[in-house]
Structures are given as structure tokens and as C-alpha cells.
Amino acid sequence: MPILEARSLSKRFRRPDKGSGFKGALKHLVQRKYKNFTAVDAIDLSIEPGESVAYVGPNGAGKSTTVKLLTGILQPTEGTVRVMGRDPHTERIANAHDIGVLFGQRTQLWWDLPVEESLKLLKHMYGVSEADYKARIERFDELLGLGEFMPALARTLSLGQRMRADLACALIHDPKMVYLDEPTIGLDISVKDRLRAFLRQLVDDGTTLLLTSHDLADIEEVCERIVVIDEGRIAYDGPIEQLKAHYITTKAVNLILDGPADAEALAEKFPHYEWSAGEASSEVTATYESSRFTTAEVLGDLTAQLAPRDLSLSEPSIEDVIRRLYAGELTK
Amino acid sequence: MAETTIDIRTASPVRHAAEVYRRSLVAHLRSIVEYPADFWVMASSGALWQILQFAFIAILFANVSAVAGWGYHEMLLLIGFLTLTGGTTAMLCDGVWSIGSMVIKGEIDYRITRPAPVIVQVASTHVGMQAFGEVTLGAAMFVYGWIGAGLSPALIPVALLLLACGLVIEMALMTAMCAVNFWVKGTASIFGFILVDLQENVMRFPLGIYPAAVRVVATFVVPLGFASFVPVQILTSRLSAWWLIGPPVAAAATVAAAALVVRAGLRSYDSAGH
Numbered sequence: 001m002p003i004l005e006a007r008s009l010s011k012r013f014r015r016p017d018k019g020s021g022f023k024g025a026l027k028h029l030v031q032r033k034y035k036n037f038t039a040v041d042a043i044d045l046s047i048e049p050g051e052s053v054a055y056v057g058p059n060g061a062g063k064s065t066t067v068k069l070l071t072g073i074l075q076p077t078e079g080t081v082r083v084m085g086r087d088p089h090t091e092r093i094a095n096a097h098d099i100g101v102l103f104g105q106r107t108q109l110w111w112d113l114p115v116e117e118s119l120k121l122l123k124h125m126y127g128v129s130e131a132d133y134k135a136r137i138e139r140f141d142e143l144l145g146l147g148e149f150m151p152a153l154a155r156t157l158s159l160g161q162r163m164r165a166d167l168a169c170a171l172i173h174d175p176k177m178v179y180l181d182e183p184t185i186g187l188d189i190s191v192k193d194r195l196r197a198f199l200r201q202l203v204d205d206g207t208t209l210l211l212t213s214h215d216l217a218d219i220e221e222v223c224e225r226i227v228v229i230d231e232g233r234i235a236y237d238g239p240i241e242q243l244k245a246h247y248i249t250t251k252a253v254n255l256i257l258d259g260p261a262d263a264e265a266l267a268e269k270f271p272h273y274e275w276s277a278g279e280a281s282s283e284v285t286a287t288y289e290s291s292r293f294t295t296a297e298v299l300g301d302l303t304a305q306l307a308p309r310d311l312s313l314s315e316p317s318i319e320d321v322i323r324r325l326y327a328g329e330l331t332k
Numbered sequence: 333m334a335e336t337t338i339d340i341r342t343a344s345p346v347r348h349a350a351e352v353y354r355r356s357l358v359a360h361l362r363s364i365v366e367y368p369a370d371f372w373v374m375a376s377s378g379a380l381w382q383i384l385q386f387a388f389i390a391i392l393f394a395n396v397s398a399v400a401g402w403g404y405h406e407m408l409l410l411i412g413f414l415t416l417t418g419g420t421t422a423m424l425c426d427g428v429w430s431i432g433s434m435v436i437k438g439e440i441d442y443r444i445t446r447p448a449p450v451i452v453q454v455a456s457t458h459v460g461m462q463a464f465g466e467v468t469l470g471a472a473m474f475v476y477g478w479i480g481a482g483l484s485p486a487l488i489p490v491a492l493l494l495l496a497c498g499l500v501i502e503m504a505l506m507t508a509m510c511a512v513n514f515w516v517k518g519t520a521s522i523f524g525f526i527l528v529d530l531q532e533n534v535m536r537f538p539l540g541i542y543p544a545a546v547r548v549v550a551t552f553v554v555p556l557g558f559a560s561f562v563p564v565q566i567l568t569s570r571l572s573a574w575w576l577i578g579p580p581v582a583a584a585a586t587v588a589a590a591a592l593v594v595r596a597g598l599r600s601y602d603s604a605g606h
Contacts, residue, residue, distance in 0.1 A: 013602060068441065068603055071444075071445050072444060072445070073440075073441050073444045073445065073601075073603055074601075074602060074603060075599065092444065093345070093447045093448075094447075096445055096446050096447035097447055099445060101441075101442065101445045103441065103442070106437075106438065106439070106441070106442070108442040110356075110359065110360075110363075110457070112360070112363045112366065113359055113360070113362075113363050117359050117362075117363075120355075120359075121352075121355055121356060121359060122446070124351065124352065124355050125352050125446055125447060125448050126446075126447060127343075127348075127447075153366070
């Protein structure tokens with residue numbers, strides 16, 4: 001049975017349709033007009049216990065709105081959400097015990113209180129026993145280095161510290177289903193690495209995770225499944241490996257020759273590869289279909305006949321694939 | 333440090349909510365230590381304001397002997413009552429004033445995902461420091477008025493009940509007024525200010541000085557009358573003991589109304605940033 005199930009989930013917002021400038025604002029006072037804006041459009045999503053799902057899409061695609069619908073913050077316009085069999089909006093409090101939420105752009109720490117006080121307030125709110133609390137804080141300290149800023153006031157924390165503290169807040173009650181909305185936004189590389197390692201550990205321990213991020217390294221390192229959303233609709237849903245296998249069908253060899261490289265001449269000589277000129281005049285790239293040739297074959301072929309000074313291999317990254325998905329070049 | 337943790341899966345929701353409320357307020361009281369200057373400035377401004385009110389009444393009664401049949405000490409009793417409940421409201425649920433900014437900034441989000449009533453989490457996010465001055469002065473005026481008006485100590489339990497009802501009415505009305513900001517998108521709680529203004533300017537005087545329409549509205553529509561005027565009338569034997577039913581009923585009604593407003597507000601909440 002899935003831990004989370006959304007069926008034809010939609011959310012429409014009503015936005016005032018004002019003309020521009022002061023005149024438009026005045027007119028809106030008398031004659032109210034609204035436009036409907038569909039943020040999430042009939043989404044079906046099912047997540048099994050223990051899965052780690054990346055939920056990605058361009059800005060404004062409906063990611064945050066989906067997370068808010070799944071966590072019960074917003075009520076769907078149409079469709080249903082069930083988390084462990086419960087409606088998160090109407091059975092809010094029961095649901096709250098099973099979910100952990102982090103919005104990277106906002107903090108849930110009590111602004112004027114030390115981090116430790118916030119965690120203690122949450123401990124009591126969730127009814128976490130003293131023993132569990134101690135054990136979890138110790139673990140967070142070990143993995144996230146929480147101890148160094150436990151006594152600090154929330155408003156004095158750096159962004160990286162704040163995010164780590166917020167992660168501890170989201171997980172203090174050991175939730176089964178965790179939603180992380182951009183948990184690495186604005187963080188430096190070392191904090192990101194630390195956070196990703198922590199999230200991997202979380203997934204290994206069996207926590208179900210839904211993560212949204214613009215940083216594709218987060219996704220590749222932490223998640224196994226990817227859901228791509230664009231304009232409120234799901235554009236792709238499946239294993240990351242399959243996305244790669246399905247869409248990454250070509251590989252390329254970049255060559256630096258001794259003399260100037262002529263892509264057109266090379267295309268005549270090696271018609272089964274696709275040739276393109278590189279940045280420098282001596283650089284040239286051969287693209288081949290990975291289902292037809294092995295890399296060894298291609299390399300053997302090219303090095304024997306062209307004797308390049310240097311060469312490198314490249315394959316399209318998941319980033320390229322997602323960029324093309326966003327651009328609408330690929331469809332499921 | 334041994335702390336007891338309530339097992340919230342078995343404890344009653346009301347008890348759990350009260351516990352969350354208490355802990356959050358206590359944590360904020362402790363954080364006041366972080367801003368000692370702030371505390372003293374706010375607390376003394378609250379006290380100063382009440383001293384001004386007190387001076388006004390003293391000057392008024394230097395020239396007249398009664399206002400609508402109310403003498404000096406009875407007026408102090410009324411103002412003391414009002415200041416005590418108003419000040420305590422600011423101590424206990426000042427956080428409701430931030431509903432407007434929380435709605436605009438989407439700060440209600442996290443509170444919806446936690447296992448405690450949202451309004452409890454919002455109301456306990458702030459402690460009105462001016463209230464410490466108000467409550468002190470309010471208590472002083474109330475006690476001074478009580479003694480001066482020659483009220484019997486036997487009435488103390490009745491007074492405590494009436495104060496409790498007044499406090500509940502005031503907190504519920506304040507919550508409902510500030511919850512209007514779920515719809516009126518703005519950081520300033522205009523309706524909250526209106527309520528404070530009514531309490532500080534209109535309800536400071538015996539309702540007898542106003543036209544009948546104002547009296548009816550202030551007693552039965554917005555039951556502010558039951559939060560101060562009716563209780564003090566009962567204490568000064570202007571109304572019969574039967575009226576004691578009024579304040580608890582009004583308290584229950586305002587709580588129910590506030591709960592409805594907050595619930596509807598949360599339903600219409602659409603967060604920030606999509």
C-alpha cells in the first residue's frame with residue numbers, strides 16, 4: 001500500500017485581474033475581476049514506503065503548491081490526497097505526527113529563542129520521550145554538527161546553520177514521510193555535501209522522502225525516482241536511471257587534433273558518427289549512438305585513423321535531459 | 333532536570349493544547365531576558381499610560397461627584413477591571429496581532445503541519461510587555477476602588493469568576509478581530525485596533541452615559557459590556573445576582589464565534605508563493 005497517494009490533484013488560485021497602474025487599481029475597487037490560475041493540474045502521484053522521490057520542475061511549475069497540498073497546508077480544488085490513508089487537510093493533527101516538513105526558504109525556528117528551546121518546544125508538541133529526544137539530538141549533532149549552535153538564538157544563525165537546525169526540527173519526531181522543499185537552497189558546497197550525506201542516511205534508514213530542488217546533484221545523490229512537473233502537470237515519472245537510459249542515447253568523443261579539424265570532411269570519412277566543430281580550430285566532437293557502438297570501438301576507430309593529440313569522453317548529464325524536458329523537447 | 337512529557341496520543345487534545353500554550357509562553361517570557369531594556373521601556377510605557385488614565389479620573393472627580401450615578405471609587409473599580417482583563421489579554425495572546433503578517437508571509441504553513449491547534453501556536457508567539465505595567469496598575473486601581481467603594485471581601489470569589497469571564501471574552505474577541513486579517517490582507521490588524529479603542533475609550537465609562545442603541549450593541553452584539561460593565565454592576569449591587577449567568581454565557585458565545593472565524597480563516601488561507 002502506498003504511503004502517499006494523490007489522485008487527480010488540482011489547485012486553482014483566484015487572482016485579482018487588475019489593470020496596470022493607479023487607474024487599474026481604482027477600477028478594480030469598483031469592478032472586481034478575477035482570473036483563475038491553475039498551479040497544479042490533475043496530478044496523480046503514488047509513493048511507496050521507503051522511496052526517495054525527487055520532485056523537480058522549473059520555477060513556477062507548481063512544486064511548492066504540490067508540497068503544500070500533500071502536507072495539508074492547502075486544500076485541493078479537486079482531487080484527493082491520502083497520507084497513510086488519511087486526508088492531511090481534514091485529519092491534520094493525526095497526520096502531523098507522521099510527517100516532517102522543511103521549506104528551505106523559511107524557518108520554523110522561534111526567531112527570538114535559542115535553537116535548543118525551539119527543539120524542546122517541538123519535542124513537547126510532538127510528545128517525544130526524553131530518551132528518544134536525547135538519542136535524536138545526539139545523532140543530529142554527529143551528522144549535522146548541531147551542538148555548536150544549539151545555544152545560539154535563531155536570528156543569529158548563518159543560513160547553513162539555520163538549515164541544519166530546521167532539518168532537525170523537521171525530523172525530531174522521527175516522521176515516516178518527509179517533505180523537503182529546496183533544502184539546499186543558498187548553501188555552500190561543504191554544507192550541501194553534509195546535508196546530502198545526511199539525507200542519504202535518512203533514506204537508508206527507511207524514511208520516505210519527497211524532495212524538491214533545483215540542484216540536480218541533490219537529486220542524483222539522494223533520490224532513486226524522479227518526477228518532473230511542468231506547468232502543473234507531470235512530464236515524467238520514473239527511476240532516474242531509466243530517465244537516463246531512455247533519454248541519454250548518445251555519447252560523444254571530444255578530440256584535439258594536431259592540425260586544424262574539418263568537421264565536414266570528417267563527416268564524409270566517418271558517416272556513422274555525427275560531427276561538430278569545437279571551440280578551437282583543432283577541436284572536434286564526434287557523437288555516436290551508444291546502442292550501436294561501444295565506446296572502445298569508437299575510440300579504437302578514431303585513434304587509429306586520426307591520431308589525436310588528446311581526447312575526452314562526454315555524455316549528456318541528467319541536467320541536459322531535464323533541461324530538454326522543461327523545454328518541451330521530450331515527452332514521456 | 334526531570335521534565336514530564338505528556339503522552340499526547342492518550343492525553344486529551346485540550347490538555348495537550350494548554351500544555352503547548354503554556355510552554356511557548358514560558359519560553360517567550362524567558363526570552364524577554366534577552367531584551368531587558370525593551371522590557372522596561374514597554375512595561376513602564378504601559379504603566380505610564382494607566383497613570384495618565386488614573387490622573388484623568390482623579391481630575392474629573394475633583395470637579396464632579398458622579399458620572400451617570402457612578403462615584404470615584406466605582407469608576408476606579410470599572411477601569412481597574414478593564415485594565416486587568418485587557419492587560420492579561422496582551423500577556424496571554426498578543427501573538428494574534430501577527431496573524432496578518434503571518435498570512436502574508438506564509439508563516440502559517442509550518443504551524444498547520446504541527447500537531448497542535450494553529451491558533452494556539454500563533455497566539456503564544458509573543459508576550460505583550462506593556463501588559464506588565466498595565467496589569468500592575470490595573471490591579472492597584474481595582475483594589476483601591478474595591479476598598480474605597482466598601483465592597484465586602486465575601487465578593488472576592490465572585491470577582492475572580494467575573495474577571496475570568498471578562499478575560500475569556502476579551503481574548504476571544506481579540507482573536508476574532510485579528511483573524512479578520514485572514515481575508516483583509518494587511519499586516520496591521522485594523523479590527524484589533526478598533527477593539528482596543530472601544531475598550532480604552534468607550535468602555536471606560538458607565539454605559540449609562542451613552543444612547544440606548546450604543547448600550548444594546550455594546551452589551552449584546554459585541555458583548556464587551558459583559559467583559560467589564562455588567563460584572564462591575566453586579567459587584568456594586570446595581571444588578572441582581574441573576575445577572576451572574578450573563579458573563580459565562582457571553583464568554584462561551586464569544587469563544588464559539590472566535591473559533592468559527594479562525595476556522596473559516598484557516599480554510600481560506602492560501603499560503604504565499606506558489
